[in-house]
Amino acid sequence: MKNFDQLCCEKCWHTPQNPCEHFIQCCTEGPLCHSDEKCRIEISSLRKRLRYEEHELPIIIIGMGTCGLASGAGKVKEAIQEELKKLNIEAIVESTGCIGYCAVEPIVDVKLPGEDRVSYCEIIPKIVPKFLHTVLVEKKIFKEKLLGTHGKTNHDARNINEIPFFEFQRKIVLSNCGVINPDSIDTYLAYGGFKAFDRVVRLMKPEEVIKEISISGLRGRGGGGFPTGKKWELAHKQTADQKYLICNADEGDPGAFMDRSLLESDPFRVIEGMMIAAYAIGASQAYIYCRAEYPLAIEKLQNAINLCERYGILGNNILNTGFSLHIKIKKGAGAFVCGEETALIASIEGKRGMPRPRPPYPVQAGLWGKPTVINNVETFANVPPIIMMGGQEFAKIGTDKSKGTKVFALSGNVKNTGLVEVPMGTTLADVVFKIGGGIPNGKEFKAVQIGGPSGGCIPEHLIDTPVDYESLKEIGAMMGSGGFVVMDEDTCMVDVAKYFLTFIQQESCGKCVPCREGTKRMLEIIERIPQRYSSGKDKNEQLLRFKGMIHLQRLADVIKDTSLCGLGQSAPNPVLSGLRYFREEYEEHLYDRRCSAGVCKELLTFTIDNEKCTGCGICLRKCSVEAIVGEKGQAHYILDEKCIKCGMCVENCRFEAINVN
Numbered sequence: 001m002k003n004f005d006q007l008c009c010e011k012c013w014h015t016p017q018n019p020c021e022h023f024i025q026c027c028t029e030g031p032l033c034h035s036d037e038k039c040r041i042e043i044s045s046l047r048k049r050l051r052y053e054e055h056e057l058p059i060i061i062i063g064m065g066t067c068g069l070a071s072g073a074g075k076v077k078e079a080i081q082e083e084l085k086k087l088n089i090e091a092i093v094e095s096t097g098c099i100g101y102c103a104v105e106p107i108v109d110v111k112l113p114g115e116d117r118v119s120y121c122e123i124i125p126k127i128v129p130k131f132l133h134t135v136l137v138e139k140k141i142f143k144e145k146l147l148g149t150h151g152k153t154n155h156d157a158r159n160i161n162e163i164p165f166f167e168f169q170r171k172i173v174l175s176n177c178g179v180i181n182p183d184s185i186d187t188y189l190a191y192g193g194f195k196a197f198d199r200v201v202r203l204m205k206p207e208e209v210i211k212e213i214s215i216s217g218l219r220g221r222g223g224g225g226f227p228t229g230k231k232w233e234l235a236h237k238q239t240a241d242q243k244y245l246i247c248n249a250d251e252g253d254p255g256a257f258m259d260r261s262l263l264e265s266d267p268f269r270v271i272e273g274m275m276i277a278a279y280a281i282g283a284s285q286a287y288i289y290c291r292a293e294y295p296l297a298i299e300k301l302q303n304a305i306n307l308c309e310r311y312g313i314l315g316n317n318i319l320n321t322g323f324s325l326h327i328k329i330k331k332g333a334g335a336f337v338c339g340e341e342t343a344l345i346a347s348i349e350g351k352r353g354m355p356r357p358r359p360p361y362p363v364q365a366g367l368w369g370k371p372t373v374i375n376n377v378e379t380f381a382n383v384p385p386i387i388m389m390g391g392q393e394f395a396k397i398g399t400d401k402s403k404g405t406k407v408f409a410l411s412g413n414v415k416n417t418g419l420v421e422v423p424m425g426t427t428l429a430d431v432v433f434k435i436g437g438g439i440p441n442g443k444e445f446k447a448v449q450i451g452g453p454s455g456g457c458i459p460e461h462l463i464d465t466p467v468d469y470e471s472l473k474e475i476g477a478m479m480g481s482g483g484f485v486v487m488d489e490d491t492c493m494v495d496v497a498k499y500f501l502t503f504i505q506q507e508s509c510g511k512c513v514p515c516r517e518g519t520k521r522m523l524e525i526i527e528r529i530p531q532r533y534s535s536g537k538d539k540n541e542q543l544l545r546f547k548g549m550i551h552l553q554r555l556a557d558v559i560k561d562t563s564l565c566g567l568g569q570s571a572p573n574p575v576l577s578g579l580r581y582f583r584e585e586y587e588e589h590l591y592d593r594r595c596s597a598g599v600c601k602e603l604l605t606f607t608i609d610n611e612k613c614t615g616c617g618i619c620l621r622k623c624s625v626e627a628i629v630g631e632k633g634q635a636h637y638i639l640d641e642k643c644i645k646c647g648m649c650v651e652n653c654r655f656e657a658i659n660v661n
Helices: 023-029 037-050 066-070 073-087 124-139 187-190 193-202 204-214 226-235 258-265 269-279 297-312 341-348 377-391 391-395 427-437 469-474 493-507 514-529 539-562 566-570 575-580 583-592 618-622 648-652
Strands: 059-063 092-096 108-111 118-119 147-148 243-247 287-292 326-332 371-376 403-412 418-423 445-450 456-459 483-488 607-610 657-661
Touching: 023 037, 023 187, 023 193, 037 187, 037 371, 059 066, 059 073, 066 073, 066 258, 073 124, 092 193, 108 124, 118 124, 187 297, 187 575, 193 269, 204 226, 204 269, 204 377, 204 391, 226 269, 226 326, 226 371, 226 618, 243 269, 243 341, 243 377, 258 269, 258 297, 258 377, 258 403, 269 287, 269 297, 269 371, 269 377, 287 297, 287 341, 297 326, 326 341, 341 371, 371 377, 371 469, 377 391, 403 427, 418 514, 427 445, 456 575, 493 514, 493 575, 493 583, 514 539, 514 566, 539 566, 539 575, 539 583, 648 657
Parallel strands: 059 092, 243 287, 243 371, 287 326, 403 483
Antiparallel strands: 059 108, 108 118, 118 147, 403 418, 445 456, 445 483, 607 657
């Protein structure tokens, strides 16, 4: 047997056209319908081969998620295949997704027969010959790029989970990511995939499934944190000839890539979660709304759906249980507002993606007026583990009101970037310093931006805040979809607010006035703050700068209270958290005309130290606007009215004679 869709013998009769209801059990425990030692050994051997526990040839596994490909995993794979030919070594080369440690990609694992799987990081084509010669010919550990072993710690390598980046994580949603082949449904089955769905569809009533999810305390991981069991229960009680289920994969937050990585690395987990949800609410048609900017995720998803249909796990009368489900992928155009439920529904219906007032809520009248449940990717990925471990056991993880784990996309000024999954209640400090490794280059920590454009910047004195829905809301931030951007001392909070407001203003659909006009006015106020005084500009500009600041807080509150959808209601959060925690920085820009972080160029002043300047003339020649004057061999000067603050003079001065204030 090479695959689970092959029959072990003539006594097995499962086909997609004539499915066996015990097919999934057979894959994981089989055979069940007949007692045959030869078949049992054959199926057991297939499972072990798919789990890389039993093999004769060396297996080389390359992380080929978007992060890995961006780091050159494609060229590494080519180099490995060429080198294998030169060495005349036969080996199996497999692909997998991202294990989460994006900062050290490309990651290549090597599994020799009878030995543990060993991970190596930052493998580039140039070192591939030495790497393969060491691990395949000499059969030694390649210590220069060793990450860790997936087996027991020994004198050569420590277990990968003992590395600080992984040590403080608890992986439930990401447990298969970077471990299994996302293109192989057989591998997913060998690792126990679809067992949760099998248990649900054969042994549980829809009400029992909903009760189990409610007991688990699972809340929507997309931002608002609405109880998932409650949402399913509301939809289940609706009477309709057709109900719909939607997976929201429209991940639009800057700095967020959790959903993309999960779909690329473990698409079957998300599909299984959707199948259980569809069974619970009584839906037979489901959509995955994924932005077209995620081509690799869409490719993996479509492949997974095709394989599920081929195995009879999706389609009509799944595994002869009477339950049917069809899943389609809807490519989104990348509008941020389409992450909002009603705008997403409008987009699937072929309309412009704009929100509408609620009620009615989607569970009452959603897609084409039918009851519809929308959950995001991470929420669905939590469902199979909950069924397998039980709601009560899942509820033991986390805090009183926030159960389970949360996946964050850790990025910014931090040493270890990547995907991290931590139990709810873990402090921000643990994520930044224990898992993230702290701030690089000896810089000081300044803030962490959490929750994307709708979130807020949390300052250092609140770094011990636990990560859960209530705690983050209390300090003016929100869970959001999981963006986690670390900022060091060189970050200007006015500039950060300008960045997020620009994003929000551009992404506003324009339907309601508070969001359309309010965010635009707010952005104008923020943009005026770092503008330099100039006699050539209208004096009214200077007056508007002060006037705008006076009304900024009030304007933010009005937008928050009167906008139609969640995008507008949370749009002022970057400004509100900035005024709340970094007001002195705003006032420094406004009154002192200084930017301590040195980011706002118009507020910078460039001067030449006459004692250090040798008059070499390099800065004069590099200045593109002739703002530097002076004779050769004598100290030079900068004409401030001509200077465009490009910084070229600083970069090229060999005597450190140019000061930036």
